[in-house]
Amino acid sequence: MNxxxxxxxxxxxxxxxxxxxxxxxxxxxxxRETVDQFTGWSxxxxxxxxxxxxxxxxxxxxxxxxxxxxxxxxxxNKAMDIFYKKDGINSSQLHDDAxxxxxxxxxxxxxxxxxxxxxxxxxxxxxxxx
Numbered sequence: 001m002n003x004x005x006x007x008x009x010x011x012x013x014x015x016x017x018x019x020x021x022x023x024x025x026x027x028x029x030x031x032r033e034t035v036d037q038f039t040g041w042s043x044x045x046x047x048x049x050x051x052x053x054x055x056x057x058x059x060x061x062x063x064x065x066x067x068x069x070x071x072x073x074x075x076x077n078k079a080m081d082i083f084y085k086k087d088g089i090n091s092s093q094l095h096d097d098a099x100x101x102x103x104x105x106x107x108x109x110x111x112x113x114x115x116x117x118x119x120x121x122x123x124x125x126x127x128x129x130x
Contacts, residue, residue: 016078022062023083026055030121038114039105048093052084053102056094069096 025042026032032051035041057071065074075091084090106114 017063019059019063020083022059023055025062026058028122028125029118031055031058031118032085034114034117035106035121038117041105047101048089048098049087050102050105051089052089052093052107053098057099057102068099069100072096079114
C-alpha cells in the first residue's frame with residue numbers, strides 16, 4: 001500500500017429526515033411565491049426573500065422544529081446547497097432577525113387572503129372538486 005491509499009477520508013453525513021418532503025409540500029403550496037407577491041418583495045432587494053423565509057419556517061415547523069427561535073440551528077446541518085442552491089441561500093441567512101422582519105411584513109398584509117391563496121393552490125394541485 002502506498003501513502004495515498006492509506007489516507008483517511010472525512011465523510012460528513014447529513015440526515016435530512018422528513019425535510020425534503022416538507023419542503024416539497026411547501027413549494028407545491030406556492031408559499032414562497034405567494035408571500036413574495038403579497039408583501040411586494042422585489043428580486044432586486046438585497047434582503048432575503050420573505051417567501052423563502054416563510055417556506056423555510058413552514059418546513060422547519062412541519063419537521064418538528066421547536067422552539068422557533070432555534071430555526072437557524074435546524075438548518076445548520078442540512079444540505080442547503082441541494083435545496084436552496086439556485087437561490088444562493090445558506091443557513092446563516094435563516095436567522096431570528098430575518099424571520100422577525102418577515103413576520104413584520106406579514107403583519108402588514110391580509111394574512112387571511114394569503115392563507116386562502118395557499119390553500120387554493122394546494123387544492124388545485126390535488127384536483128379537489130366540490
